[in-house]
Amino acid sequence: MHTPYHFFLAGLMLVTGSINTITTKCGESASKNACAGRTNGEHLFDHPFVQALAMFIGEFCCLIAYHIYVAIARPAPLKAENGKSTTYNPIIFLLPALCDCTATSTMYVGLTLTYASQFQMLRGSVIIFTGLLSKFWLGRKLEGFRWMGMVLVLIGLLCVGLAAFFSGSSGASAPNPILGDILIIAAQVIVALQMVIEEKFLSKYTVPPLMAVGWEGFFGMGIITTLCLIFWEVPGTRAGGKFENINDAFLQLGNSHAIQLAIAGTIVSIAFFNFSGISVTQEMSATTRMVLDSVRTLTIWVYGMAVGWEDFQYMQVIGFFFLIMGTFVYNDLLILPALRRWGLLKPKPEEGKPLLVNDS
Template identity: 30%
Template structure:
């Protein structure tokens, strides 16, 4: 039964994860008038994604309050570990009021809003495969940031993996910029499709991961410092995200300089409402985001970090193949080389190769893993 449960989670994660960038690309390629202008609304797409995240947070909150309704393993997978280590952590302090501890979560909420909007804007000037590969670079950025700000220490092979990840990203970024300058990456975007700044899209995608890494590091630091439950922290961050996104949308709607730009919310809403395909795709996008976030938490607990890394590589490959089939993407050997280097780095860092060799030894040679090199997540 556990095998069926895991297969269900994996299938749901792959379907939803593959769908998200493809739906965003479909919206970016959608013609909205007789002048062949396209739907280029990254901030409005952020709203769609955020609605899906709120749906996921609401679902987790319901499960955490009604654990008797569902399988306990599902509850454990979304709640995470509530217990904190009380010794050996210099950040940990006594519990303070939820207001003062929770108010700091406005910073990672802002990072999430900025990174999501930058990703959506970068996708306009790029392709779904590059979009997804850039998201995979978060492993390297998070490692560097945790070393700088959380005083983490890494082994030699982990540093090699980080350098490998960043090397793969450099190759992918270079290819994206070169192909954009020749018209091979960015779609025809009406007023945005002149390709005068070929590095704009790739760099947006790259720098968005800096904000994602900041978000992850801050979340880990704050939950550790204030001994905050992950479910409660997720709810607080969702509340702050709602406020920040609401303020951003209002400011964009009231700012005259935003008119006729990618942040023209009034025009974007009118296009969305009057296009049957667009508002349907917006609903599907929000649902896919909710499913992906929810299943992602459960899968990480069920298959572990190495298994999740393999699934992410499969997801990126499927996105590339499907997007190429529908004309949203192209194949390049240079990009493929960068992708392979990136995946090798991620696999080394997350212990995929070690997990495979350990499983082979146990299966065929009946050898137990060495205690010092056994995977931390088993």
């Protein structure tokens, strides 16, 4: 029986998850003169690394929230279960944070080139790479329905890619959707690698989810800040001829309330999205979280068409359908359990369980 708290968590996850992608795209679409007297002139807020920094600040807020919760609620100490240790060095989250920084920055560069809905849909390709890595690196057995889910996701990706091809590159909100989509898919390889690394570490230690997210945010902030300072000296195509012009980013941020709101929206939404996503899984089920995440993609898609970011593409509809079906089949949610209840499939095998595909 679902309680009002359950509906609150579901709504919070849906709203904050949608806001996260929308505010990021809004920030990139905003423009403001960098500063009076500067030669850069008015230009778009093209600073994906600074926006990645905002995301990691949001993740770090989860660590602060966890310690506040412990100080107030004083929960029982964690217990070592299944041979896992409750004592660990936070440095274990440095390598996953490196992967997260690489993947997030690449995805945000891709988002500057393509549509917000394509960005959200193509993130589903992580299932394919996670499945392959769990098979060939961790030596996990992939059951037939896992392969089926990966094939369905692949079909969906092809359809979404065709939608980008037919859309051309004339839209102001998506100057090069094909290249943007390629970058987003490439980033999912790094995301899959991050999941495999986290799986290996977390199989040894008992770590509260919010604390794990928070530590990755902490290391991610340090890495991205360092990269921004390095990229200041690297020639590129952004303002001032830099690969990343952090000075220009903060000047634009100080001169535009729209950009300020977008960055604040990214920080707050990613923090609450992580909290609500973990809570939905714990309080309800992974199935509920998967359904809400699918609705989030649909919400972003509808919003993008409503504000004129993109036009309706029937290939996107087909691709979205296959991506969702593939995700459900791979994660053994809804469809296969129903077939088992009806006696049309054998009971679910217990061994060889692959990595769970999470979204952050």
